[in-house]
Amino acid sequence: MINRLIRWSLENRLLVLGATLLLFGWGIFAVRRVPVDAIPDLSENQVIVFADWEGRSPREVEDQVTYPLSVNLQGLAGVRSVRASSMFGFSLLTVIFDDKVDNYFARTRVLERLNYLGKVLPDGVTPRLGPDATGLGWVFQYYLKDTSGKEDLGSLRALQDYFIRYQLAAVPGVAEVAGIGGFVRQWQVEVSAAKLRALGLTLDSVLDTIARNNLNVGGRTLEENGMEFIVRGVGLVQTAADLEGIAVAVRDGVPVRVAEIATVQVGGDYRRGALDVDGHEVVGGTVVMRSGENAWQVIQDVKAKIAQIAPGLPAGVTIEPFYDRSDLIGRAIDTLKHTLWEAVILVTLMHVIFLFHFRSILIVTLPLPASILIAFILMKEFGIQSHIMSLTGIAIAIGVLVDAAIVMTENVIRHCEQAEAARGRRLTPAETWQVTLSASQQVGRPIFLAMAIIILAFVPVFTLTGQEGKLFHPLAWTKTFAMVGATVLAVTLVPVLCTLLVRGPFHAEERNWVMRFLLKLYDPVLDWALVHRKTVLGLAATLLTFCAVLAFGVPEAIQARIRGQNPEMAAKLSGFGTEFMPTLQEGSLLFMPVLVPSTSLSEIKRIMAWQDQVIAATPEVASVAGKLGRFDSATDPAPAEMIETTITLRPASQWRPGMTMEMLVADLSEKLTQVPGYAAGFLQPIENRVLMLSTGIRAQLGLKIFGDDLDAIQRKAYEIEAVVNKIPGAAGVSPSRVQGKPYLEIAVDRAALTRYGLTATDVLSLAETGLGGRTATTSIQGRERWPVQVRLAKSDREDIDQLGATPVPLPSGAFLPLRQLATIRRVLGPNEIASENGRLRAYVQANVTGRDLGSFVEEVRAAVAKEVKLDPGMTLEYSGQYENQIRARATLQTIVPMVLLIIFFILCFTFHSAKEAAHVILAVPFALTGGVLLQGALGYNFSVAVWVGYIALFGTAIQTGVVMVVYLEEAVKRAQASKGRADSLSQPSALTRPELLAAIKEGARLRLRPKVMTVATAVAGLLPIFWSTRTGVEVMRPLAAPVVGGMLSSLVHILIVTPVIFAWLRERELGHAPESEA
Helix, strand or coil: CHHHHHHHHHHCHHHHHHHHHHHHHHHHHHHHHCCECCCCCCCCCEEEEEEECCCCCHHHHHHHHHHHHHHHHCCCCCEEEEEEEEECCEEEEEEEECCCCCHHHHHHHHHHHHHCCHHHCCCCCCCEECCCCCHHHEEEEEEEEECCCCCCHHHHHHHHHHHHHHHHHCCCCEEEEEEECCCCEEEEEEECHHHHHHHCCCHHHHHHHHHHCCEEEEEEEEEECCEEEEEEEEECCCCHHHHHCCEEEEECCEEEEHHHHEEEEEEECCCCEEEEECCEEECEEEEEECCCCCHHHHHHHHHHHHHHHHHHCCCCEEEEEEEEHHHHHHHHHHHHHHHHHHHHHHHHHHHHHHHCCHHHHHHHHCHHHHHHHHHHHHHHHHCCCECHHHHHHHHHHHHHHCHHHHHHHHHHHHHHHHHHHHHCCCCCHHHHHHHHHHHHHHHHHHHHHHHHHHHHHCHHHHCCCHHHHHHHHHHHHHHHHHHHHHHHHHCCHHHHHHHHHCCCCCCCHHHCHHHHHHHHHHHHHHHHHHHCHHHHHHHHHHHHHHHHHHHHCCCHHHHHHHHHHCHHHHHHCCCCCECCCCCCCCCEEEECCECCCCCCHHHHHHHHHHHHHHHHCCCCEEEEEEEEECCCCCCCCCCCCEEEEEEEECCHHHCCCCCCHHHHHHHHHHHCCCCCCCECCEECHHHHHHHHHHHCCCCCEEEEEEECCHHHHHHHHHHHHHHHHCCCCEEEEEECCCEEEEEEEEEECHHHHHHHCCCHHHHHHHHHHHHCCEEEEEEEECCEEEEEEEEECHHHHCCHHHHHHCEEECCCCCEEEHHHCEEEEEEEEECCEEEECCEEEEEEEEEECCCCHHHHHHHHHHHHHHHCCCCCCCEEEEEEHHHHHHHHHHHHHHHHHHHHHHHHHHHHHHHCCHHHHHHHHCHHHHHHHHHHHHHHHHCCCECHHHHHHHHHHHHHHHHHHHHHHHHHHHHHHHHHHHHHHHCCCCCCCCCCHHHHHHHHHHHHHHHHHHHHHHHHHHHHHHHHHHHCCCCCHHHHHHHHHHHHHHHHHHHHHHHHHHHHHHHHHHHHHHCCCCCCCC
16 A cells, blocks of 8 residues: 555656645644643643532531532532532532543533532522633733722722623633622621610611612603603612611601611622732732633733723723733743754754755655644644643654655665666666655555554553643644654655655765764674674663663662661662652742631731732742632632732843752742741642642642541641651641631520520521621612621621620510520631542642652651551542652553553564564663663653653654664565575575675665664754753653653664674574674
8 A cells, every 4th residue: 555655646746746735835824723822731621619608607618518519419420529618608619520521511410410409508509600611721810000099999899890800701712700809899887786776676677678778660661742751760779878868667756767876888898818919909800711722812812802991991000910821831832933943953954964965855854844734734623732742742753753754765865876876877757756666665664664653652642641641642642643744745745756856966875974984983883793792782781781770779678778888879779769740930939828727817918918028029039919818710719818929930041140940949938937827838820720620739749638527637637747747858748727717606595595485596697697797788889789788886796705795686675685695605616628529628738849759759658657547437548749640650551561562563463573573672672771871861750751751762762673674684685686696596595694694784784874864863853952941841851851862772772783683583594503702
């Protein structure tokens, strides 16, 4: 089939060239249409469910709302887990589905289940679906800057909620716009308890009366004199005077107005969040992008909308961003663009150096951009975004993309050289066409097989699941797309270009000074290796053993013995460390201290303003914005005690000399640890949200304790915290503080209630309405909505000790103090109750500094198992990045051997020999040695990125081994055929040992140029990654290191070791005993 495709392409050259031009046009169109982001969407396939139950404690929310919802949603088809959190007046559940379940189908199933769960929930509680987005969709955050000084926090919040929010929410791709900070304005009716008692009134009567005095009605229409009038009854409250004039009751024929028993004022609604920029409280918002949208385009559209509405803002008010992901996206894509251009230039330079035939350089180079454009076309059609990981797949494939064209072109040039030498003249176009066909068909099938093996070797990456799968599947797809494109072009476009551009005069390899030098170096080395085979194989085995020890270390028993005598040597013999992924430097930091639950909102605001000023004073910091509590969004689960500070850093070129990210974090941590109970932790914005979405933990490692007793699992969390803090490298260790929030409990006295004919509602409504306040109605102020809240006056509720004197009305009309009907006590209770799959959860989270994550976690596991004993009914799970790392390692340990076995069987089928197949497969371990040496020299830990780099190396190593064996086989067959003709025989003759070695040397010399070119182009294609200092290279380098090192070691193996093993196998087949070494 391959040969027929090559012939068809040569017979229809104009059609192939025309299709290539169309391909370039389509590819350029696709490049402009592919969605752009910084990293892949790593969020779980989740549906958010939330419910408000105003004023209720976390305990009531958990028992009556969260738990019923959690256990009922667990049973839905495709649900993997349900994470839930019960906070003050708010229940939040994240229902995580299997990745194969369509998200909108999942939302429909959840909505169906919620429709009949209303009966099991308290009255007034309505669970709702959150936006079709996640915390990773927070692509743009802003605040309102007022330089006029005329706007207060209330007016700015109204501007945000009723103008800016709706305008930005209309931008395509935006799921919601959530606000924070300032005050939601409301009418506050604060009633005097003493006046209520004197007039015999109750709070409920005040509430009902105000509600009945705020409405508009319609009376359909009336006709008069041929005209139709719409009847409209107007009675909405507009001003404070309207509220004050409402008559609550009549006493002795005199109306009692609201103004006589209460004060009416405009104030701020109860809030659990605030925003601070550079030490000053402001109003802000976040734009939440819908899942699967083009982040770059959404942000640009949001900025355009902001520019459009700017003239409509009050004078002096502007919208200023404090987090803008488009900056990171732009820097990351810019890195990839420069890397790709530099790689293409270097690869072309390698072609110039080695081929020294400028028209053939065009043949080899042209398929490179064409293959890249094919990858973009398929990215667009398959819905794969353009980001660091997907473009890295193309970057690491550049060297391999031209390999097929190199082999094809080099073989055509060699055949044309030989044909011209045989004829003693230039070839005619027809002769060139015929020679090209013969040469292309000779290597067409091996090229196709080799490229298929490279693609097949990447299958393990497609089997990754979870976060690691979402991270590396785009890379695997784009590399595969580019490889498929290069393979097709190698057997279609390249032969066509050869017929048009391969013309004499040709320069033999010996006339190229580079090849002359390499051949002069290679010939004696190969001669020596073929004579000293045992030495060569022994050196190769020694190198392999050394690299295995370097990478994986010696057995633990040996390490233990060495550790007692020489700890430094034992550390060196422990192998490389392990981690999930190298950290992408986003250019921003997220500082998330969690204060003790008893800290008041005003105190947290004071601390937040102080810390923002401290951070802003650091020279490397461009801006600081601190968020206390939650945005008004179901995608934000932050408790009020957590400060989330977004720190935008200046470019690294503007940092103090010698300053690194690690030093900067250490410097800031030292300045910010002055607050008691301050559990600090630094991550980066995307890194933090990915961790929260995938594991529910805001750190690299999380230890989750599950049980049925909140107090017990909290105590166990403190025990584990003490153990983890003793492990070297632990940083930011903090337990979840489930308990410790001060409560004021008003517990009814059942006997007293019975004695006075009261119900619990009669007494507890005082706590709910009198102390907390209740919204009686809503006033419409133009486009704004102002709640009308009624509660007791501040003087009646600000002194906790005097609450007992609050009068409670009796059925008889008399009043009793609250203390005679209930017990008022101060207790400690839960601040927030977290659960997973219906089980209560506490956790200990930790980050790691100065060492690898894998060894740290192993040490933690050993210490916890030794020092912490779990109570009956408790379970412990390890989560965070470590969870992803373990899952990825387990998958690859199973799949990689299976894929190598499949490749082995394919090679057996191809070569009709298990020995030959094993011979080719041996290229893999020897190629790994160079990767291990370079990885060790650069100090990289084992990570999923490094493992993917080794997987990419597998296919390339096998491919080069296949082509070398094909060249050696053909050389031996030519020698046999030549000897048969010399002996006047119709069949090939058996070779003597010297003739066999001579044939092997000839085949190896023929492979020298294409092999050196392959390695040179592969290395040249990846070198820009190592010298670049742009955003994203810290993720790309660990992936590229095994490929570069492995290609260099595979060069030595293919050119030296492969001919030695081939000679050894062929001598046994031909019955020659190998000579002993001299």
